[in-house]
Amino acid sequence: xxxxxxxxxxxRIKVEYEGRLKDGSLFSSSESGxxxxxxxxxGCPIPGLERVFEGMRLEEEKKIAVEPSDAxxxxxxxxxxxxxxxxxxxxxxxxxxxxxxxxTTSGHTIPAEIIAGTDDSVSLDFNxxxxxxxxxxxxxxxxxxxx
Numbered sequence: 001x002x003x004x005x006x007x008x009x010x011x012r013i014k015v016e017y018e019g020r021l022k023d024g025s026l027f028s029s030s031e032s033g034x035x036x037x038x039x040x041x042x043g044c045p046i047p048g049l050e051r052v053f054e055g056m057r058l059e060e061e062k063k064i065a066v067e068p069s070d071a072x073x074x075x076x077x078x079x080x081x082x083x084x085x086x087x088x089x090x091x092x093x094x095x096x097x098x099x100x101x102x103x104t105t106s107g108h109t110i111p112a113e114i115i116a117g118t119d120d121s122v123s124l125d126f127n128x129x130x131x132x133x134x135x136x137x138x139x140x141x142x143x144x145x146x147x
Contacts, residue, residue, distance in 0.1 A: 005058040009041035010147030013053060016140040021133055035142055046071050049137055061140040071135050072128040079126040085119065094122055102126075 007013055015036040019028040030036060036044075044050035048070025052062055068074055088094070094117035101109045102124070115123040 004146060005144065007040050007053050007056045007141060007144055008147075009054055011040045012145040012147060013038060013040055013141060014143035015053070016142050018138045020136045022136070027130065027135075036139075039147065046135070049135075049139070052139065053141070056139075056141050058141050058144055061138065064137050064139065066135045066137065068132050068134060071133070072131045075125075075127040075131045080115065080123065081126065082121045082123050085117065085122055088122060100124075 015038070016030045017028075017036050018026065018030070020026055038044045038050065038053070040053045041050070044053075046066060048066035049064065052064050056062065085094075088100075092100075094114055096114055096116055098114045100112055100114065102112050103109055110126060111129070112124040112126050113129070115125050117123070
């Protein structure tokens with residue numbers, strides 16, 4: 001057995017992947033977003049996915065289901081906010097489910113989804129769109145760079 005073909009903590013790896021929801025709909029893939037590049041044991045934004053890499057071999061493929069608690073967490077009511085309608089661009093059409101971007105006071109852009117709107121205010125949800133969802137991945141190790 002060649003140890004160089006097995007992922008160990010600290011190795012930089014490139015992973016072919018496909019992420020789907022329970023209904024089979026695709027939310028992300030290496031085909032559209034390029035190979036996932038991470039350092040094994042640290043650096044993957046989804047903890048439940050990261051744990052699967054260590055011990056995998058080059059070209060090995062696995063399927064894994066990741067619970068919300070090991071992905072983007074459960075939706076939080078604290079991330080739902082009402083803002084004055086005047087804080088949005090004039091003439092913006094408001095409807096539930098519309099995705100928009102908001103700029104923070106520090107200049108960062110964050111995504112939000114409109115929950116509801118009135119003439120005076122808009123209710124926004126700043127939770128990650130995949131919060132509360134079980135995620136299903138197919139991963140395949142394409143490259144291992146020993147750390």
